[in-house]
Structure formats: structure tokens, C-alpha cells
Amino acid sequence: MPKLYTFIxxxxxxxxxxxxxxxxxxxxxxxxxxxxxxxxxATYIPWLQFEPTLDGWSVLFKPGSQGGINIIGPYxxxxxxxxxxxxxxxxxxxLSAYALSRYTFKxxxxxxxxxxxxxxxxxxxxxxxxxxxxxxxLSTLGLLDSLAGLILVYIVLLMPIAVWIMVDFFNRVPKEIxxxxxxxxxxxxxxxxxxxxxxxxxxxxxxxxxxxxxxxxDFFFAFILTFTNVQLLPVKIVALNxxxxxxxxxxxxxxxxxxPLIVVAFVVERFLSKGNLSGALK
Amino acid sequence: xxxxxxxxxAHSYNPHDANxxxxxxxxxxxxxxxxxxxxxxxxxxxxxxxxxxxxxxxTPSHGRVMFDQKDVTHTITEERNIAQVFQFPxxxxxxxxxxxxxxxxxxxxxxDDQIDKKVKEVAEILNLQDFLKNRAxxxxxxxxxxxxxxxxxxxxxxxxxxMDEPLTVIDPDLKFRLxxxxxxxxxxxxTTLIYVTHDQNEAMTFADNIIVMDEGEVVQAGSPKxxxxxxxxxxVGYFIGSPAMNLYExxxxxxxxxxxxxxxxxxxxxxxxxNTSNLKLGIRSEYITVEQSSGPNTIHAxxxxxxxxxxxxxxxxxxxxLRIKAKVKREQVVPTDKVFLKFxxxxxxxxxxxxxx
Numbered sequence: 218m219p220k221l222y223t224f225i226x227x228x229x230x231x232x233x234x235x236x237x238x239x240x241x242x243x244x245x246x247x248x249x250x251x252x253x254x255x256x257x258x259a260t261y262i263p264w265l266q267f268e269p270t271l272d273g274w275s276v277l278f279k280p281g282s283q284g285g286i287n288i289i290g291p292y293x294x295x296x297x298x299x300x301x302x303x304x305x306x307x308x309x310x311x312l313s314a315y316a317l318s319r320y321t322f323k324x325x326x327x328x329x330x331x332x333x334x335x336x337x338x339x340x341x342x343x344x345x346x347x348x349x350x351x352x353x354x355l356s357t358l359g360l361l362d363s364l365a366g367l368i369l370v371y372i373v374l375l376m377p378i379a380v381w382i383m384v385d386f387f388n389r390v391p392k393e394i395x396x397x398x399x400x401x402x403x404x405x406x407x408x409x410x411x412x413x414x415x416x417x418x419x420x421x422x423x424x425x426x427x428x429x430x431x432x433x434x435d436f437f438f439a440f441i442l443t444f445t446n447v448q449l450l451p452v453k454i455v456a457l458n459x460x461x462x463x464x465x466x467x468x469x470x471x472x473x474x475x476x477p478l479i480v481v482a483f484v485v486e487r488f489l490s491k492g493n494l495s496g497a498l499k
Numbered sequence: 500x501x502x503x504x505x506x507x508x509a510h511s512y513n514p515h516d517a518n519x520x521x522x523x524x525x526x527x528x529x530x531x532x533x534x535x536x537x538x539x540x541x542x543x544x545x546x547x548x549x550x551x552x553x554x555x556x557x558t559p560s561h562g563r564v565m566f567d568q569k570d571v572t573h574t575i576t577e578e579r580n581i582a583q584v585f586q587f588p589x590x591x592x593x594x595x596x597x598x599x600x601x602x603x604x605x606x607x608x609x610x611d612d613q614i615d616k617k618v619k620e621v622a623e624i625l626n627l628q629d630f631l632k633n634r635a636x637x638x639x640x641x642x643x644x645x646x647x648x649x650x651x652x653x654x655x656x657x658x659x660x661x662m663d664e665p666l667t668v669i670d671p672d673l674k675f676r677l678x679x680x681x682x683x684x685x686x687x688x689x690t691t692l693i694y695v696t697h698d699q700n701e702a703m704t705f706a707d708n709i710i711v712m713d714e715g716e717v718v719q720a721g722s723p724k725x726x727x728x729x730x731x732x733x734x735v736g737y738f739i740g741s742p743a744m745n746l747y748e749x750x751x752x753x754x755x756x757x758x759x760x761x762x763x764x765x766x767x768x769x770x771x772x773x774n775t776s777n778l779k780l781g782i783r784s785e786y787i788t789v790e791q792s793s794g795p796n797t798i799h800a801x802x803x804x805x806x807x808x809x810x811x812x813x814x815x816x817x818x819x820x821l822r823i824k825a826k827v828k829r830e831q832v833v834p835t836d837k838v839f840l841k842f843x844x845x846x847x848x849x850x851x852x853x854x855x856x
């Protein structure tokens with residue numbers, strides 16, 4: 218019976234791994250193909266079934282004058298905008314979430330839970346509802362087509378995620394830990410920064426991961442709020458499309474664009490292990 | 500260290516409601532400097548609220564909190580210089596054991612050498628010296644609670660150490676040793692210790708003074724002896740002692756006699772001109788004796804059960820609706836069918852409307 222259980226367990230793990238890894242392998246394989254290899258039926262093994270070429274990759278780094286799209290600038294723009302907006306969202310979101318978790322706010326029928334819901338309702342609305350307000354907002358501030366404007370918009374979009382995750386995290390942290398810090402001689406700010414915050418790093422990492430993912434994959438706002446000065450990676454990748462879909466370049470672009478998320482996932486994975494999340498406080 | 504006084508303190512968590520519910524009803528209490536107290540009562544009786552009022556985590560709805568005659572009712576927690584240990588261990592998970600113990604001293608800007616000396620001294624008292632470099636998060640629940648306790652003990656100048664059922668997660672043997680340790684600390688440093696518990700044995704063995712609470716009120720405060728021998732209310736009689744006090748409804752016959760079922764019991768309470776309705780007679784099972792024959796204050800009852808607890812026997816006997824529990828010495832010969840049980844007059848307590856006359 219234990220052997221059967223082990224077999225089923227490994228079978229499921231392998232099946233799931235294939236499900237997850239297969240698209241990557243497919244994209245890697247396709248990125249090294251040319252037009253004929255892609256359209257001439259399914260091929261898998263380089264050199265035996267098709268002759269690998271770097272054409273798909275070189276398009277990503279060639280300037281427009283040579284028929285490429287040069288993603289290096291947009292790539293770093295995306296990294297800068299996503300990470301800056303995520304960092305600010307986490308910083309502000311953590312402070313807001315702590316206040317919502319520990320203090321009681323009441324204005325008529327509006328209470329803490331309603332305020333938390335108000336934050337997350339920003340994400341429930343279809344993005345198109347926010348398009349014109351954001352456009353006018355950035356236009357008024359003179360921040361259209363700028364990195365600062367995008368960061369500002371992304372903070373508005375990402376902070377609700379941070380608040381939502383962190384409120385739940387702080388609610389599960391016993392208030393006795395804050396009270397103990399007060400009794401030990403901290404003022405409320407010291408209690409937060411010296412005791413609560415260091416213990417909240419797992420929650421902040423989870424919230425940060427979500428912010429980075431949502432910021433990184435956004436196409437809609439990057440598309441409508443930028444023109445020529447500033448471009449982000451998703452917009453640039455879409456520019457690859459033409460009458461003949463260049464699957465090889467798109468695959469290479471997909472791999473390049475997913476790389477930062479994979480790196481982030483590997484870095485934070487150790488913080489997300491069970492031991493680090495459970496018993497973080499007690 | 501300080502003398503702590505609660506003057507006309509009352510607290511409600513919903514003071515603005517039309518009918519506020521008071522977790523703590525109006526009371527005044529005084530805690531002598533260097534005393535060892537236990538707050539005893541069932542869950543929800545207001546013990547923790549009282550502790551939180553003293554530490555400043557809760558501001559009372561009414562009344563004043565005085566430390567050495569200084570009004571601290573609205574003084575913030577960190578300025579009260581109080582140590583408090585909660586029921587479940589609260590440790591700073593990202594710090595080492597050493598850093599946890601040093602934290603209250605660092606917050607108060609003690610010199611490093613003083614901190615080091617004090618941390619090591621407390622760690623030795625609590626047997627934590629081998630774990631000082633370990634991450635606090637990785638320790639067992641009782642070790643974590645020792646850290647919580649240690650953070651309270653590192654400061655010698657605290658007004659009081661408030662402990663809210665601190666030994667709940669600690670195993671019985673260590674619990675016993677820690678209670679003894681706390682007594683030693685109290686004797687050595689003259690630190691006021693206030694210990695909240697719902698375990699009467701813990702309270703009786705730890706404290707010089709016990710405050711019994713029920714439904715937000717202090718029902719009796721006194722030494723363990725007072726509480727045991729002269730419970731001021733039937734609640735205290737029932738709550739303190741194992742088994743609980745024998746309590747029976749009775750009627751006053753004359754000045755010093757009550758009738759208990761078909762028995763007449765003499766008591767030393769003067770029942771003259773007292774409100775004699777809703778009377779109860781209470782007697783500890785420890786004071787009921789087994790007699791060879793009938794006599795004054797003796798009840799002839801059927802033996803239901805005799806339990807041997809090693810160092811004593813517990814007799815359960817019944818006469819009509821009277822169920823009597825008597826604790827006797829282990830070597831006492833107890834008849835198996837009928838027994839004469841004597842209620843000594845000096846140990847009979849009479850309660851009118853559940854209050855001692």
C-alpha cells in the first residue's frame with residue numbers, strides 16, 4: 218500500500234511537472250526554429266529534425282533599422298517601473314494594512330472591512346473603466362508617456378493587492394506581540410518597525426510577488442499611457458506581430474520576458490517555505 | 500517597584516451603548532509593594548481586563564489607576580514600567596533568545612555590560628543559558644514561555660510583573676519549579692507579582708493574597724487560609740477547595756441552630772434578627788469527621804462511595820437529598836453501609852442570599 222501511494226504521488230508530480238515544463242520546452246524549441254521549421258509540421262529535436270537558428274533571438278536585440286525591435290530599453294523600463302511601483306506599493310500597503318488590522322475606523326456605516334474592500338474593489342473593476350480617468354490624470358500632471366506616470370498608475374493598481382494580502386496577514390498575527398513590545402518599552406512606531414515588521418517579511422514577500430507579477434504582465438495601461446518616449450516590454454513584444462506571425466521571435470520574447478519572474482520566484486522561494494510562514498510569531 | 504491602587508475602577512468594552520456591559524464592575528483594590536498576589540476566577544470574570552488596565556493596554560471607563568499615589572490612568576503603556584506575561588508565549592521570532600531577553604533593556608537604553616550581566620543572570624534562573632544564541636522561533640512552547648517570563652524578569656525596577664495564566668503551556672514538573680522560582684525572585688528582588696489563574700491550586704501555592712473574581716466583581720480578597728476557612732460567598736466556597744464546599748439549603752430554628760433536612764445543626768453564627776430567608780449552610784469536607792455513634796451535629800447517612808486518594812479518603816454519603824462529601828485520613832476505618840458524620844459548629848458557615856453571615 219505505501220508503495221502504491223508512493224507510485225501515485227510520483228506519477229502525479231511528474232505529470233504536473235510535464236504540464237508546467239512542456240510549454241517552456243516548446244517555446245525554447247520554437248525560438249530556435251525558422252519559418253519552415255515552424256510551419257512544416259511538429260519537430261522536436263534540434264539538428265536531427267530541424268536546423269537551429271538564432272534568427273528569432275537576434276530580432277529582439279537588433280535596432281528597428283535592421284528589422285528588429287530592440288527590447289533592451291523597454292526591458293529595463295519594465296523592470297524599473299514594476300519593481301519601483303511594487304516596492305512603493307508594499308511600503309504604503311503594509312502601513313495601511315497594519316492600521317486597518319490594529320485600529321478601528323468608523324465613519325457612519327463604513328468600517329475597517331469596508332475600507333479594505335474599497336481598496337480591493339479597484340482591482341475588481343474592468344481596467345477599461347480606469348483608462349480615461351488615468352489618461353486625464355496623467356495628462357493634467359504632464360506625466361503621460363513617462364516612467365513616473367506609469368509608476369504612479371501602477372502604484373494605484375498594485376497597492377490594493379498589497380493591502381488585501383497584508384491585512385489578512387496582520388489579522389493572523391496576535392495583537393499580544395504588539396502589546397508585548399509596548400510593555401517592553403517601545404512606542405507604537407517602534408513596536409511596528411522593530412517587532413511587527415521584521416516578523417511580517419514572509420507576508421510582504423508574498424504581497425511583493427503578486428505585485429511584481431501583476432505589474433510585469435500589464436499590457437493595457439502600458440499601451441494606452443505611453444507613446445514613443447517610454448515603452449514597456451509587453452507593448453514592445455506585441456509590436457513583433459505582423460501579417461505572418463513570427464512564432465520564433467515571439468517564443469524568444471516570451472522566454473526573455475518570463476525570466477525575471479522565474480528569478481524572483483527562485484529568490485523568494487525559501488521565504489515561502491512552510492517553516493518560514495507558520496510560527497513566524499508564536 | 501510601586502504600590503498600585505485601583506480607585507473605583509470599572510470597565511466596559513461598549514461604554515457608548517444604551518446598556519453597556521461591564522467586564523469589570525466598580526471596585527477599589529490596593530496592591531502592596533513587593534506583594535505576591537493571585538487573581539483567581541473562572542474564564543471571562545474580568546481578570547485579564549484588570550491586568551490590562553494596570554499595564555495600560557486598556558484605559559478604564561471609570562476610575563483611576565495610581566502607582567505610588569501618582570495618577571497613571573492615562574499614562575501610556577511604555578511609560579508605566581510594567582512587565583506582563585501573556586497566557587501563550589509571545590516571542591520575537593526574528594531575534595535570538597539573548598536578543599529577546601535583552602530587548603526590554605535595550606528599549607530603555609541600558610548600557611551593554613549591564614544588559615549582558617542581567618540577561619545571563621535571568622537565563623541562568625530560567626535554565627536558558629544553553630540556548631542564548633539560538634533563534635527563539637525554533638524553541639519549544641515552554642521554552643518560549645520562559646523567554647516571555649525572562650523579558651519580565653530582566654528589569655529589576657518594574658512596578659509589577661503581571662502574569663496572565665503564564666504557565667498554561669508548561670509541563671507540570673517545570674510548572675512547579677517555576678512557581679518556586681517566582682517565589683524566590685519575589686523574595687530576592689521584592690518585585691510585586693500578580694498572577695492570574697483559574698487554577699485554585701496554583702493560586703493557593705503561589706500567593707500570599709488571593710483575589711477571587713466572578714462576573715466582573717471581586718468577591719473576596721484574603722489569604723489562602725481566609726478563603727478556605729471563611730469563604731465570604733457560596734461562590735468562593737464552591738470555587739475554592741477540592742472537593743468544593745458542601746452547601747445545603749437550611750432554615751434557621753433559633754439564634755444558633757439551623758435545620759438541615761431532618762437534622763438540627765448548631766452553628767456559631769448568630770441568626771437573631773437576620774434575614775433568614777434563602778439560607779445555606781456550608782462546610783468544608785476536610786472538617787467533617789466520622790463518629791462511632793450519634794451525637795450533637797451528627798448526620799446518619801448512607802455511604803455511597805469511598806475513594807482512596809493515597810494520602811486521604813473521600814467519603815460520599817447521602818441522607819435523603821443531602822449529599823455529603825467528607826475527607827478523612829487514609830487510616831480512618833470507614834463503615835461500608837451507614838456512617839455518622841459530624842458537622843463541627845465552629846466550621847459551619849451560614850450564608851444568607853449566598854453571602855456569609
